[in-house]
Amino acid sequence: MSWLTEYVRPKIRTLFTRSSVPDNLWHQCPACQQMIFHRDLEASLKVCSQCGHHMRADSEERLLWTFDEDSYTRIELPKPVADPLRFRDSKRYQDRLKEAREKTHLDDAIVVAHGTIGGEKAVVAVMEFGFIGGSMGAAVGDAIVAAARLAVLQQAPLIVFTASGGARMQEGAISLMQMPRTVIATRLVKDAGLPFIVVLTDPTTGGVTASFAMLGDIQIAEPGAMIGFAGARVIEQTVREILPEGFQRAEYLLQHGIIDMVVKRSEMKATLARVIGLLRPPEVAAAA
Known part of the structure; x- marks a missing residue:
């Protein structure tokens, strides 16, 4: 037994x-x-x-789904000063960065690549929500500027996939300064006569919404994406009103004219290729 x-x-x-x-x-x-x-x-x-x-999808998946097969190349982004304020809350900011880099295998909350979408040239920046909530610090600001300059250099449209909780509090005023920096970066693209397209994914909030994310020539969102500045509970407490159902969701924003279209993920690549073709400057289209 x-x-x-x-x-x-x-x-x-x-x-x-x-x-x-x-x-x-x-x-x-x-x-x-x-x-x-x-x-x-x-x-x-x-x-x-x-x-x-x-x-929710990570940045590498976005690149694979967006570009033509084996057509894109990621660029090396500027490396800003790490932990400029020597910030510490429940743990050191440097430790948070280290954990996020080990988790995502990225240097910061954004990647930039260039290639073709449906045969059309494009520069694409994708925010990574898995990296400290996709928060925007100096590294994200530098990346958006670098992406804009590359788009102008290549005479290609700039497409940004947003996914962020807003500004990165561990960088204080330095993080807030990325809002005007990214706005200026979008002007570089527009002044060159090139399309700037924003794809809003879940979630897009805070300082990102309050800066470059709402400045696209075409504003696209994925179904059900939460898009806003402050949280719904904060807004309700401020205005002392019950918010309508679906408030801050992509479909509500489309209905009220804040975005141009809501596109399913399976149709996103074809939609982007079509929009790029429609918005290409005449001289670029003739050269192609």
């Missing part, structure tokens, strides 16, 4: 233990709670097949 209990039973348990099954094979939709097999989720571009909810 001891042989059965001490040897055979543990061996059986080891054979059928759940720890041998990878824990990332199934994902639960945060909207409808449906379980989705990871390959089906990849094939649908992280859109729930049951309710159509657009789940």
Whole structure:
């Protein structure tokens, strides 16, 4: 009896233990709670097949979904001074940066690449929400400026995918100064007669919304994306009014004329290619 209990039973348990099954094979939709097999989720571009909810995507996925296959090249971005204020809250800012870099394998909350979209040249900047909530510090500001200059140099449109909680408080006034810097960067593109297109993804809030994110020649949003400045609860407490249903969601903003279109992720690449073709300067179109 001891042989059965001490040897055979543990061996059986080891054979059928759940720890041998990878824990990332199934994902639960945060909207409808449906379980989705990871390959089906990849094939649908992280859109729930049951309710159509657009789940958050990382910057590398955005680049793969947006550019033509093997057509894009990421650029090296300027490296600003790390922790200029030697900030510390519950932990040191330097430690937060280190953790975020290990988690995302990025230097900061944005990547910039250039290539083709549907055969059309484009420079694309993608914000990474997984890096300290996509917050905008000096590095993000430098990246937007670099992307704008590259777009002018290549005579290509600039497309920015936003995903941010706003300014990065650990950089104080330096972070706030990125708002006018990024606005000036958009003017570089527009003064060159080139299209500036913004794709608003979930969430886009705070200082990003209050600066370059609302200055696109064309404003596109993904379905259900939360877009705003302050949170709904803060607004309700300030104005002492009950906000309408769907307030700060992409569809509400489209209905009230704040954005130009809401585009499903599966249609985003084709839509961007079409918009670029329509907005190309005549001299650039003739050269092509």
